[in-house]
Amino acid sequence: MDTTRNAALEAWMTEHGYSSNSFADAVNRAVGRLTGRLGGLDGSSVRDWKAGRVTWPKSATRKALEDVTGLPATALGFVPRRRAPSTSNSERRGPGMKRRTLVGGIAAAAAAATAPGAAAPRRIGMSDVDRLRKRFVQIVSSDHHHGGRLGTEQQAAALADEALGLQDSGSATQRVRNSLYASAAAFRSSAMWAAIDGRRFDNAKAHMREAQALAEISGDSAIKFRIWSHAGTMYRHMGRPEDALAANDVARNLHLTRRDPLFACLGHARQAATLGLLGDTTAVQRALGCAQDAFERADPDLARPVWMTAARNGAELETLALAAYFRLGKFERAETHAHRSLTLLRPQMRRDRAINTARLATAQLGQGDCELATATAMKVPTDIATRHARVAHMLQGFGITLCATAPGSTAAQTWTEHTAAWRTIA
CATH class of the missing domain: 1.20.58 (Methane Monooxygenase Hydroxylase; Chain G, domain 1)
Incomplete structure (x- = not known):
C-alpha cells in the first residue's frame, strides 16, 4: 500500500528537538496523565506515524499528542478516517452538490482557523x-x-x-x-x-x-563550569585567594572535567593562577603540570562551547601560566609564557593580547630591561589602554614601577610622554 509521509509531524519533532524514542516517551507520559496508565508506544510507533503507515491514532493517543504539542491532531498531519457514503446518498448527490459541499467545508475550516481565540498557542x-x-x-x-x-x-x-x-x-x-x-x-x-x-x-x-x-x-554542566571559574577569577582579582580556590574547586569537581580533559586543563590552570597569589611555587608547578597533561589528553575535534576558543589551541593555558608565574615574581618564566600566549592568541582576541602584552612588559621590567619593557608596553593599543579597566590598571602600575626603578631615565621619559596623550582620549 502506498503511503504518504507525515511531513507535518516530522517538521514539528525536528523543530522541538525530539527523536522517535523521546517523542514516544513524552506521549506515553501524557497518556498516563489522561488514563492513569502509562502508554505503550515506542520509537517504532512514532516511525509508523512519520512514514504515514498509521494515519489516525487511537483517541487517547490523539488527546495525548495534542497535550504534548499543543496542536490538534489534524495540524500534525494526521487524517481522520472517513466512512464511505452509501450508494443511495452518493447517487442523490450530483457533481454540483459534491463541489458545494467541498467548498463549504473548506470555507468553514478557514473561518474556524481565523476566528478570534482559535489560533493554537505559540510553541x-x-x-x-x-x-x-x-x-x-x-x-x-x-x-x-x-x-x-x-x-x-x-x-x-x-x-x-x-x-x-x-x-x-x-x-x-x-x-x-x-x-x-x-x-x-x-x-x-x-x-x-x-x-x-x-x-x-x-x-x-x-x-x-x-x-x-x-x-x-x-x-548544563558546561555553563556551571564557566560560572564557577569566573567566580574564581573574580575573587582572585579582588585579592581573596581562599575564596578563589574554593570556587575553582567547585568547577574542577564537576563530572564534566572527567568526561572532557580540556575542561580539566582549564580548571587546573586557573587554580595555578590563584596559587600564584599565595606564593606557593611547588603548588603552581604541580597544577600547571596537571593542566598540561590534561591538555595533551583532550580530543581537539570534540565540539565545545564558543567561549572555549582560546583553550582549544593552548592559548588559555599559556595565559594562565603567565599569570601564575607573574604573581610569583618569576619574571623570566612569565616572559616565556607571555611570548607563547601571544603567538597562539587569535588576532581578534584584542583584549587578551593587550593584557598579556602589559604583563610581558612588566615581566621584562622586573628583569631590569627598562628600554625593552617600555617598547613592549607601548604596543598596547591606545583604545584598550585608555578604556579597559584591567589593562589601564596594569599599565598604571607599570609606569609607577618604571619611574621608581629608573627615575629620570630615557625609558621613563618616553613612557611619560607616551601616556600624556592618553589624557585627551580617556
Missing part, C-alpha cells in the same frame, strides 16, 4: 534557542574584541532576560525549556565576566548569583 522551539545561541556568539566575540565594557554587560543581561521571557510566551518541551535556562545562564555569565573585566565587582557578584541559579535549573 517555543529549538529555532528560538538557536537564535539566542547566535546572539551569544556575538556577545563572546564582542568580549574578545573589547572586553569589560559596561555596554557588553548590559546587553548580555538584557539577552538573559529575553531568554527567560520566552519561557512565559508559549508552550515548550522540557528540553527546550532547559536550553532556554542554559542560554539565560550563559548570557548572565557573560554579563558577570564583563563586570569582572571592568572591575565592577558588585555588579559581577549580582550577575553571579543569578547565573548560578539559572545554571542549576538548566542542568
Whole structure:
C-alpha cells in the first residue's frame, strides 16, 4: 500500500528537538496523565506515524499528542478516517452538490482557523534557542574584541532576560525549556565576566548569583563550569585567594572535567593562577603540570562551547601560566609564557593580547630591561589602554614601577610622554 509521509509531524519533532524514542516517551507520559496508565508506544510507533503507515491514532493517543504539542491532531498531519457514503446518498448527490459541499467545508475550516481565540498557542522551539545561541556568539566575540565594557554587560543581561521571557510566551518541551535556562545562564555569565573585566565587582557578584541559579535549573554542566571559574577569577582579582580556590574547586569537581580533559586543563590552570597569589611555587608547578597533561589528553575535534576558543589551541593555558608565574615574581618564566600566549592568541582576541602584552612588559621590567619593557608596553593599543579597566590598571602600575626603578631615565621619559596623550582620549 502506498503511503504518504507525515511531513507535518516530522517538521514539528525536528523543530522541538525530539527523536522517535523521546517523542514516544513524552506521549506515553501524557497518556498516563489522561488514563492513569502509562502508554505503550515506542520509537517504532512514532516511525509508523512519520512514514504515514498509521494515519489516525487511537483517541487517547490523539488527546495525548495534542497535550504534548499543543496542536490538534489534524495540524500534525494526521487524517481522520472517513466512512464511505452509501450508494443511495452518493447517487442523490450530483457533481454540483459534491463541489458545494467541498467548498463549504473548506470555507468553514478557514473561518474556524481565523476566528478570534482559535489560533493554537505559540510553541517555543529549538529555532528560538538557536537564535539566542547566535546572539551569544556575538556577545563572546564582542568580549574578545573589547572586553569589560559596561555596554557588553548590559546587553548580555538584557539577552538573559529575553531568554527567560520566552519561557512565559508559549508552550515548550522540557528540553527546550532547559536550553532556554542554559542560554539565560550563559548570557548572565557573560554579563558577570564583563563586570569582572571592568572591575565592577558588585555588579559581577549580582550577575553571579543569578547565573548560578539559572545554571542549576538548566542542568548544563558546561555553563556551571564557566560560572564557577569566573567566580574564581573574580575573587582572585579582588585579592581573596581562599575564596578563589574554593570556587575553582567547585568547577574542577564537576563530572564534566572527567568526561572532557580540556575542561580539566582549564580548571587546573586557573587554580595555578590563584596559587600564584599565595606564593606557593611547588603548588603552581604541580597544577600547571596537571593542566598540561590534561591538555595533551583532550580530543581537539570534540565540539565545545564558543567561549572555549582560546583553550582549544593552548592559548588559555599559556595565559594562565603567565599569570601564575607573574604573581610569583618569576619574571623570566612569565616572559616565556607571555611570548607563547601571544603567538597562539587569535588576532581578534584584542583584549587578551593587550593584557598579556602589559604583563610581558612588566615581566621584562622586573628583569631590569627598562628600554625593552617600555617598547613592549607601548604596543598596547591606545583604545584598550585608555578604556579597559584591567589593562589601564596594569599599565598604571607599570609606569609607577618604571619611574621608581629608573627615575629620570630615557625609558621613563618616553613612557611619560607616551601616556600624556592618553589624557585627551580617556
